[in-house]
Amino acid sequence: MTRFWQAAPSVGHPLTRIEGLDKVTGRARYAGDVAVPGLAYGAVVPATIPRGRVLNLDVEATLAMPGVLAVVHRDNAPRLTDIGEGTLFLFQGDRVAHWGAPVALVVADTPERAREAAERMRVDYFPEPPDTVFRADHPGLYEPEYVNPRNPTVTGKGDVDAALAGAAVVVDAEYRTPAQHNNAMEPHSATAVRSDGRITLHTSTQYAYGVVPTLSKLFGFAPGTLRVLSEHVGGGFGNKGMPPRPDTVLAVMAATLVGRPVRVTLTRPQLWPLTGYRTPTAQRIRLGADQDGRLVALEHRAALQTSRLHEFTEQAAVYSRPMYGAENMRTSHRVVALDVPTPRWMRAPGEAPGSFALESAMDELAEACGVDPVELRLRNEPAVDPTTGQAFSSRRLADCLRVGASRFGWAGRDPRPAVRRDGRWWRGTGVAGAHYPARAAPTTAHATALPDGSFVVRVAASDIGTGARTVLTQLAADALEVPVDQVRVLIGDSGFGPAMGAGGSMGTASWSWPVVTACRELAGRLAAGEPLPPDGLTSTFDSTAAIGARADYARYAFGAHFAEVAVDVTTGEVRVPRLTGVYAVGRVVNPLTARSQSIGGMTMGLSTALLEESSMDGRFGDWVNHNLADYHVATNADVGEIDVTYVDDPDDELNPSGVKGLGEIGIVGVAAAIANAAWHATGVRQRELPITPARAAR
Amino acid sequence: MAGPELASTVRLMLNGAPVELVVDNRTTLLDLLRDRLDLTGTKKGCDHGQCGACTVLLDGRRVNSCLQLAVAVAGREVTTVEGLADDEPHPMQAAFVAHDAFQCGYCTPGQICSAIGMLDELAASWPSAVSTGPVRLDDAEIRERMAGNICRCGAYPHIVAAIREVAGGD
Amino acid sequence: MREFAYARARSVDAAVALVADNPEARYLGGGTNLVDLMELGVERPELLVDVTGLPLDDVTEDGAALRVGALVRNSDLAAHPLVRERYPVLSQALLAGASGQLRNAATTGGNLVQRTRCVYFTDATKPCNKRMPGSGCPAIEGEHHNLAILGASDHCVATHPSDLAVALAALDARVDLQDLAGPHEIPLVDFYRPVGDRPDLELTVQDGALVTGVALPPLPAGARSAYRKVRERASYAFAIASVAAVLVVEDGLVSDVRIGLGAVASHPWRARVAERALLGGPATEAAFEAAAEAELDSATPLRDNAYKVPLVRDLVVAVLAGLAGER
CATH class of the missing domain: 3.30.365.10 (Aldehyde oxidase/xanthine dehydrogenase, molybdopterin binding domain)
Incomplete structure (x- = not known):
């Protein structure tokens, strides 16, 4: 029943997960599982006001508690470079940007002691009146320059109002979706180990490579200082993407201060304010159609929230741009910055809430026209992307x-x-x-033929449960024209070079591009009789130029x-x-x-x-x-x-x-x-x- | 170190072998396994009995190890995911691999311990909230009895299939 | 979590002696609520007295009654043949609660004294009159969609989370206790204190009293019983409303009826007004509805939990109609 390997060609076969046995036996080590000698534990002290300033931290009393090694806070934290990412600019001043923001980190020799000391720490605040509640009519709503990731805020063609005025059937409705939290089963965790001036960071990330440039800029690390490992990741759903989450910064800071390896694992409640979420939305859809349900006008307006720390505008109305055809279309976004944590990616940001609005409105249109909802959609199939005109x-x-x-x-x-x-x-x-x-994003991969006849492929991919390790093994094996059990795919190591993260449904497309290309090239070199040195023969491919050279399509x-x-x-x-x-x-x-x-x-x-x-x-x-x-x-x-x-x-x-x-x-x-x-x-x-x-x- | 009254010597049987160590009374069974004994197969998902990732077998019964104090399980028998396999994987482990009954794998050790404990409960004819009449295994029973193990990746249909295979329901 | 000392109780008397005079001491049973609250910093005891080794883990027949030891685990009680045969409402209520893992650990006694799941009570960074008397009740203007509609006060609108206790209320169960004065017994419905202006005081018994068991009187001949729980998630969730009911119908007339309501008040709510309205009258849906509405006349819903009023009404009707229609 168990299928551990499959003869080539492997693509299309239901190969069971390469790391399956490790996961079912408990051998697979996630970020918070890695055994490190001399480990100390960091516990976050969260702000208990939504807006204001920290007046005083009772550091002395905390340091006197059993087992406490250090308190990291605004007065002793390493100075950071402001890289425009407020959620990571920790302990650099006295501002409190939202409830739950870290105001200190307590480091102790056991997790029980760290947590108790953090809970007991006295913090005095100067609170200011906050603005925290999202409303569709919030006076602070504005049109941002772009929406996530780099989509235009507004698109349009034709005259939506005129078309609606003349339409036989009109649907005009508002749809609301609440804030949602990703809640991967594995809470965020980071363990920083310093050795010989270098730092190894074991962390739960969808984007092992991406953590390195961000933290290096933030801390001013020289190239080669930081290495990020994430062999197994306990789910992400956008919550462990870019930028890195605060646990990584806190672990690096603490390890620097106490001179010991430090692990910072967030508690489940701390994930709410510290790791991102899906914004609440209020979306208005206006559809105009003829009596047979053929659209003449489609408008999708989205109102969203972001934080004062960072502008992130979920692209909710983007869903309507390529979906159904109409001569007159308009989509737009407005966002309001509140005294709340920063929203981020959650599985299908934009498309998930946006589709709730548009696909619900299409159902209302089907009802209004008396057309079957499947048939209604078939009648509105566009020949080309109705917004861009692309094929x-x-x-x-x-x-x-x-x-x-x-x-x-x-x-x-x-x-x-x-x-x-x-x-x-x-x-x-x-x-x-x-x-x-x-989509696909530039990635570098290496394929190595070893003298024993096996192959090793290295790419800084992350397997957050997607099966990335397994499908990359299959694709590599087929490109090399060997059975999958001759190929080992190594992932989750920033040292393998630039690579897209596991996000935007782009992982396999992005990673397999250089993996397959490098493997094909390597197979060609071997077939041409190139000699195999004792440490192996390696082909490397960077997909940047190839991606840039693609034809223009939707x-x-x-x-x-x-x-x-x-x-x-x-x-x-x-x-x-x-x-x-x-x-x-x-x-x-x-x-x-x-x-x-x-x-x-x-x-x-x-x-x-x-x-x-x-x-x-x-x-x-x-x-x-x-x-x-x-x-x-x-x-x-x-x-x-x-x-x-x-x-x-x-x-x-x-x-x-x-x-x-x-x-x-x-x-x-x-x-x-x-x-x-x-x-x-x-x-x-x-x-x-x-x-x-x-x-x-x- | 804590004063003597705030720490205790704990002896217990862990995966068939005796273990003895001094613990801070605050230490949960979950943290004892993970932080003191390097048995990290048992996962911490919520630390409050709300997810099931930390499920172990305590005297053969499935429990949330995050809500058991280590000091209070002294003298008892604990089986974790690491203690299920001999040379071969436990049939439940093999079935989870074969049916792809997980994605990220983080909830998986808890799911597997829970499934093994659940089948023993079924064998003892314990009813569930969906039982009507004599207890027998069907998909609705498995779903309800496994509801205490959250899988955010959503592998539930494959978990049900894996358990059904092991239980002989296929 | 605060550091604490730990002791295993060798006898009920010894346990009570350790805890009764010490406001900083707590009994440890299954731990499913207490350890959770300690992890949250809501409970900060300096001494835990582990009672799980005490011989209070049997279900025994006591004349026509059934006596359940306080340490009988929820799963054992739900599966017990006598419980399933005589008190289906009790088995159903237990199985509707929590998860398999939690039911394996949670005890009968602990279930009765568990604390509210109001989100402000369980978060030590928020005000809460139950946790910190006089600090205020943010739930009244805040998140209260699953809080009380009956018997609440301006000081607290929390609900009791137990399913078991709702069934026990409908079964006229009695709670066995021991305190420094010795053993005694109290009707379950009198075990809980109305909220009033002291939501921190939840029980009518002395601090440090140990629940040693529960006594279930026999049901009247011809009685049928059922528990129905409504929750947002299909399983592993607290009720947004629940009904435990015992009904005897003779010649189309209600000769005995007991109704417990869950997730509507600070304690399991015995619907006496509805019961009085039904006794001796016809066992019809119209009568059930009128009785439920009479009970809910005193409801004081908040901004976001008014949906519970019609929900509880319709649930009472559905459960009673189901019992009346069973053959």
């Missing part, structure tokens, strides 16, 4: 919708809401489209989600017994790990739809439900049958391995499909997430 490298949305409808059993669906009562449940079904950009993965929803007639409890996801994601390297990625994305979408909401108490500037008992993520009992399939999506305009990435598209549109199904079940439109019992049926 699509491939666009298989229609295939996804048709295949999904067939697998789900959509045909013959009664469009009327609230007519299916089954015992204690109202039942309904819903659909949503999905897309996610297919490159996207597409997908469709179908949901069956049951709503308890008495209580409004919402359950999702069935989800179908169909994706066009280029080449599927490993159907086993791909399926895991897809069901994982859909599960997070389900969790978004029904459960997740970080609850901001504006008086404190704190999300008060900052734990896994009060912030609900889906459990095993919440997830029913999940059907996943992939349609053929050959696309020669991507990268040497033909992959589009599938880490994020699985979440896109799922909340809308569930909300649309909840309406179909009960007749109550769900324009605000999550769909709790309080909202579902009343």
